[in-house]
Amino acid sequence: MNDTRRIQTLIGAMTLAALGFAGYASFASHAMHPYLAAAVLALAIATSRMKAKLPGINGNMSVNLPFLLTAAVNLSGAEAVLVTCVSTAVQCWPRNKSKFKAQQMTFNLSMMTFASAVASLLAHPTLLNRTPESSDALGLVLAGGALFLGQTAPVAGIVALSEKKKAISIWWELAHLSFPYYVLSAGVTSMVQAVGVHLGWGLALAVFPLMYGIHRSYRVYFSRMAESMRSEVLARAAGAGV
Numbered sequence: 001m002n003d004t005r006r007i008q009t010l011i012g013a014m015t016l017a018a019l020g021f022a023g024y025a026s027f028a029s030h031a032m033h034p035y036l037a038a039a040v041l042a043l044a045i046a047t048s049r050m051k052a053k054l055p056g057i058n059g060n061m062s063v064n065l066p067f068l069l070t071a072a073v074n075l076s077g078a079e080a081v082l083v084t085c086v087s088t089a090v091q092c093w094p095r096n097k098s099k100f101k102a103q104q105m106t107f108n109l110s111m112m113t114f115a116s117a118v119a120s121l122l123a124h125p126t127l128l129n130r131t132p133e134s135s136d137a138l139g140l141v142l143a144g145g146a147l148f149l150g151q152t153a154p155v156a157g158i159v160a161l162s163e164k165k166k167a168i169s170i171w172w173e174l175a176h177l178s179f180p181y182y183v184l185s186a187g188v189t190s191m192v193q194a195v196g197v198h199l200g201w202g203l204a205l206a207v208f209p210l211m212y213g214i215h216r217s218y219r220v221y222f223s224r225m226a227e228s229m230r231s232e233v234l235a236r237a238a239g240a241g242v
Contacts, residue, residue, distance in 0.1 A: 003161050003164070007158065010161065011106055014107060014110040015106060018109070018113040018114040021113075021121070022117045025080070025117040026077050028077060029076035029078045029079075032075075036074065037083065040070055041083045041086060041087070044067035044068060044083050044086075045064075047064040048091035049090065066189055067087070068116060068119075068147065069119070069143060072146075073119075073143050077120040081117055083116075084112050084115075091108075092108045111150070114150055114154075115147050115150025119142075119144075119146035120143070123139040123143040136193065140190055140193075144182055144185065144186040147182065148178075
């Protein structure tokens with residue numbers, strides 16, 4: 001099987017998994033929260049185009065992760081999937097006159113939908129017979145882990161097939177670069193949950209403009225890292241030519 005066929009097979013498998021888990025998560029949904037869902041969707045869309053280029057890897061990291069995690073933990077499965085699908089479509093839509101790539105869009109939507117649906121299922125106490133009292137902290141950890149693995153593993157697989165590299169090496173690099181942001185997103189989501197209990201969700205969601213500052217910090221950090229990597233490559237090349 002050639003690389004093109006493997007890539008198509010991976011995308012097909014990802015699509016089927018996304019449809020299956022999204023359907024089940026929607027069927028198993030608890031009560032709807034339309035106003036909170038609308039607020040989270042608006043914020044997820046607003047931040048979906050704020051991306052930082054990961055150095056050394058053909059991939060980006062978007063700032064909308066805390067909103068996707070908030071949707072998985074606090075909304076119904078159907079609402080979480082909707083927030084993820086719409087914000088991902090906006091995030092991946094080509095800029096300016098760039099060509100639309102249907103295969104890339106299909107993979108990104110399937111990957112994010114799958115990760116969001118699994119995160120939503122794991123976040124709620126009805127699964128694994130968890131009690132409501134233990135659901136908040138454990139649910140947040142499980143949902144964050146599901147988003148982390150559900151996004152990084154498929155990306156590592158598709159990049160490995162496209163660039164003919166080892167998937168485990170690519171995944172480790174992705175995990176190394178992005179794991180702190182997942183932890184930070186979980187912390188922000190937990191803080192918003194705590195504030196929301198006392199002050200209401202409208203004020204709690206106002207915490208999220210801080211993500212813009214975090215986005216700027218990550219862009220500067222990754223750009224400096226990329227520059228350092230380029231300098232190291234040039235230095236090696238110069239040394240080899242001596």
